[in-house]
Amino acid sequence: MGVLLAASALAGLLIGSFLNVVVHRVPLGESVVRPASRCPGCGHEIRRRDNVPVLSWVVLRGRCRDCGEPISVRYPLVEVGTAGVFAALAWAVGPTAALPAYLYLGAIAVALALIDLDVHRLPDAIVKPSYLVALALLALASWGTGDWGAYVRALAGGAALWFLYQVTVIVKPGGMGYGDVKLAGVLGLYLGWWGWDALAVGAFGGFLIGGVVGLLVMLRGGSLKTKVPFGPSMLLGALLALFVAAPVADWYLTTTGIAPSA
Known part of the structure; x- marks a missing residue:
């Protein structure tokens, strides 16, 4: 498991570096592939040795090598944060498909x-x-685990969470954007595959x-x-549900008397 966590964290650092580009360019409608990353101050293309996640920022002391323009600390924080998310998910999911x-x-x-922020x-x-x-x-995951019931549950979960948000938008116009409705369907797929308890906790957790x-x-x-x-x-509610859904569901069922206490 230690090797898996380390490999996932390393992958998170690399993906986090790419996500910095995605976060900056996608809202502007720009390509995330071309042109190569450049300093916004002097326009010089970032050298490969200056594009190593976290380490380059530390070595350069948070400044452009060419013009000395400050480089936001958000860049290494996103890389470290993504590494942490990947390691946590690897721990929760394990070495499975x-x-x-x-x-x-x-x-x-x-x-x-x-x-969104x-x-x-x-x-x-x-x-x-x-x-x-x-x-x-998720189809690959079900094929690898042999659990096609989880895939059917994912489809139902995606439809259910999308419908819940769609109804919310209709009942309370302006309360949330339609982008939230579209995102709800994606999250419902993942939560549904994980389990009904994750779907319920993830949906409630987001609103909470x-x-x-x-x-x-x-x-x-x-x-x-x-x-x-x-x-x-x-998103935070959905991710947390992967870790806490089972104990939260057990607590709720026991507290309400639906399930007998141990």
């Missing part, structure tokens, strides 16, 4: 959360292709975290009209 699917979820979660938008360029990628990777964030915004001087991106709450 489902790991690629959930690492992909971790990658888009980091990118979409940051983009930056521009209050969940780009179709990431969300829509994620349906096809999720369906393909969003409510807490909204309350904190109001306590800091905001109002009910303050625009707060909901995507990060949805």
